[in-house]
Amino acid sequence: MTPMDTFISLSIGLTGFKRGALAPDDDTHDIKSLYLKTFAERVTQATVDDILLWYRLIDKRVLGNTPDREERVVTVLFADKPEYELPCRKLLFLWYAGAWPTVVDTPASTHGQTFSEVISAESYTQGLVWRVMQSHPMGSTTYNYGYWANPPPPLSAYLENPV
């Protein structure tokens, strides 16, 4: 497994999206490469290497090739290596928002808040958050006039298809 393969498996477990959405065969945007690079820049290459190493080690222990396999690996990863949960959650946020988060612990009443920095125009429009709402990025739609009067395609279509 290449580091990118492991990164995608980790990302599937975190985001709940399918391989076809995160790393399609014909990947014109190749947003995954930008995110792997951004992840390393933000949390250090050594941390990323270690997270991916642990993911592979746990992956060997986890039994059963079920659809939730990646999620089960992530569950064990968070249990075995709790120090890696926050960096992984920041990666999760990156996939959804196309932006790198800064998490602060105030106000205490809401258990803190999150600020974020958009990585690029493409990361904004490729954000999974628009897919999870069965919509399109605000300011960048491929739908046509009047689509909003009818329900969108089912959620599963958005989870499986290229972003």
Place this chain on the structure above:
Amino acid sequence: MSIVTPTGGFDVVIVGSGIAGSIVAYQIGKTGKKVLILEGGPPVPKSREEYLQTFFTSNAKTPESPYPPTIQGAVPATDDNPLGQPNPSSLNTPRYTVLQINAWQNPNVSYFVYDAPKQGIAPDSPELTFAFGSSYERVAGGTTWHWLGTSLNNLPNDFQLKTKYGQGVDWPGGVQFYQNLVPYYRKATEVIGVSADKQAMVDLYKTFDVEPSGVYGDNYGFPMPAIVESMNDVLYAQKVTTLKIDNIPLFVTPTPQGRNSRPGNRRQCAGNTNCIPICPIQAKYDGSVTLAQALQTGNVQIQYKTVASNIRLSGDRVSGIDYITYDSQTGPPTGTGTVSAKLYVLAAHAIETPKLLLMSKNNPGWKNGVANSSGQVGRNLMDHVMYLAWGLAKDPIYAFRGPLSTSGIEAARDGAFRSQRAAYRIEIGNEGWNWATNDPNTTLSDFVFGQNNTQLNGDSLNQQNQPLRFDPTLPAFSKLFGTRLVNTLNAIYVRQLRLGYLIEQLPDPDNRVQLSSLRDHLGLPRPAVTYRIREDYVRNAFVSAKQVSTQIFNALGAKEYTQLPGPVQTSGDTATASLFEYKGDRFAFYGAGHIIGTYRMGSNPRDSVLNARQQSWDHSNLYMVGSGVFPSTATANPTLTIAALALQAADNILHDLV
């Protein structure tokens, strides 16, 4: 390019190339008269993709985010300036932005300069001061780059508020002003290219006792059929008919909108859900459409990056306008000059226009500024102050799709209640909690990092004491990932509802724009702004809006998530910008983006700046256009009225030029 003075000179010089200035320029230019426009900002970019890219990469996607000068990342971020907002004094054409609202006490961030709030004022005192809630652009095409597109007429009673209800002021001539404006309203829908259902508007106006012919005139048809309504709209339309506000039955009206329901001169709306800050395909009208038409007459010239700095008088007539030019936003001035014409039009919106008049104080006998014998220039600053309410529908309505708003509840825009409290229209949002809570990011953060800023993921109760945790099977402050995260986020986003109440504000002479001692990079004074919401009339409408929201969400079977804001801090560096208390409750208000009333029309030169022709009482060859001429906010979003009044002013100007 330098100014090429035509043989015989210019007939008209216009300051500002937004919708109002461009309409006047086009109407006059197409008759063969020679027009010069001074535009303080840069030209329309060769492709709007330039503005769009800036929007995509902006961290805070505010109405101003796509437009120059850059307002985020302009300087290195610091703890007290995390978005890297520029110092307004470092810019040649700074403007007020909504990011500046909470920094209102810091003149290194806020372009408007505010006095420190007085010590010891109670949170429910009418004397409490606020940050103004609305912003504008200083680019060719003007603020309609970021307007919503709502193209409603005002109602006849909006023009006779004093006569009919004893509140505020009448427009000059009262209801006759409305009658005179009807043909211009009709023409304005053609200029903007409005998509609407005429029958729905006729039905609406009947409830206000206006005959169909009194709305648009006889034989009228909108340029395009109505924009398709959202699933959201249909739900409200089904459910609100059981409700009344002050005995007025509620119903939903599809909103007339300045966006294409069919391909035509502009593209057909594709529902990018981004009318504000920018329509990526120009399906929505903006001032650059009419500006291009004006320039194509061959009789209209425009000078960009040319800031009007002084109005010269000769006797009682305007004899010239001084200007300063620049190349780059933070660079030095590159030149100065004076332009002259037979007649002058100020169309620089309701902050920069009064500022220019007040700056022009060196003419003998006019030390209070040009056109200011009444002392009214800069006064009566208004907005539609907005109350926001939000909730979650029982079933999916698929928010974040279509134009930002496609329908409204218009029934409470007029009625006997108006002797006691302000009228409002209720805008139905299609953009989920994007405005209300800065979603999708806030809900996302809550469930990824275990926070509760949306009230969906903790132990919050709403103001009716209902528990708000979205999934009672999850513990408070849950951190989710994978399939559980997907299903939770999806179930929330597709149910998000938002209502916005556009509450009319009354003219208050102490709400005003003055000149600050602080200056911009060209050396021109920055606006000093004082803003309050003093009247029980207006504050009562917040009480009503809050009650009505709860009734509407109940009728929908929705759960209300409107947050109680606060607490109010009334003094010091951290004084809250837009919170107040009233009748034991606490409210946040938002700006509607409607900057109104700083050079108002009137029927008496002692208490108004302009006559009913939008002509200065003091200087017969000076006109002003835009929402600054409005004597009151009235109840419609202002742009259609701005356009109608600009068309009317152009006829008055052509009459004078003959």
